[in-house]
Amino acid sequence: MAEQDCIFCKIIQHDIPSEMVYEDEWVAAFKDLAPVAPVHILIVPKKHLSTLNDATESDTLLLGKIQLAASKIAERQGVKENGYRLIHNCGKDAGQEVMHVHYHLLGGKTLGWSPD
Ligand code: AMP
Numbered sequence: 001m002a003e004q005d006c007i008f009c010k011i012i013q014h015d016i017p018s019e020m021v022y023e024d025e026w027v028a029a030f031k032d033l034a035p036v037a038p039v040h041i042l043i044v045p046k047k048h049l050s051t052l053n054d055a056t057e058s059d060t061l062l063l064g065k066i067q068l069a070a071s072k073i074a075e076r077q078g079v080k081e082n083g084y085r086l087i088h089n090c091g092k093d094a095g096q097e098v099m100h101v102h103y104h105l106l107g108g109k110t111l112g113w114s115p116d
Contacts, residue, residue: 003048008100012046022073026065029073029105038108039084041075043070050099052090070105079107 002009011018011030018030021041032040045062049055055063067086074080084107089096 003050006048006100008042008044008098008102009048012044018100021076022069024065024069026062027069029069037106037111039079039106041077041105042071043073043086043103043105045101049101051096052088052101055101060071064104070103073105074107077105077107082105085111 002013007016011020012028014020020028020030022029022043026046027043028046028079029041029043032042035100043066045059045066047059047062049059070084070086071080075082077084085105087106088101089104
């Protein structure tokens with residue numbers, strides 16, 4: 001399931017350090033190295049998928065687990081009540097840098113909206 005040379009697979013396997021904030025059978029979540037908000041967590045499926053375009057019907061449950069994990073993580077991070085944003089960058093035009101599906105959970109301040 002893990003892909004050689006994938007940095008997020010290595011984090012999931014605890015082969016390289018991260019500030020892990022949540023883990024279950026399906027999903028791991030850790031602090032972004034370069035946070036853009038007071039709370040900036042990356043939520044990743046443990047299964048390696050390079051982009052959302054690689055997901056198939058067989059990943060339906062996994063994709064749902066990510067959303068449910070986001071809500072739990074938001075609660076743990078203290079942003080559930082005030083609100084948070086979940087962002088997925090898919091591919092070049094969206095600025096995806098790491099080719100392992102990940103969702104940015106942002107919160108802890110009033111977020112602007114500028115997809116420029
Ligand atoms: P994206 O542009 O959506 O692909 O976002 C990739 C994110 O991964 C960026 O926000 C980076 O700061 C973050 N990142 C890259 N390497 C690491 C790492 N080793 N630990 C935590 N976050 C990372």
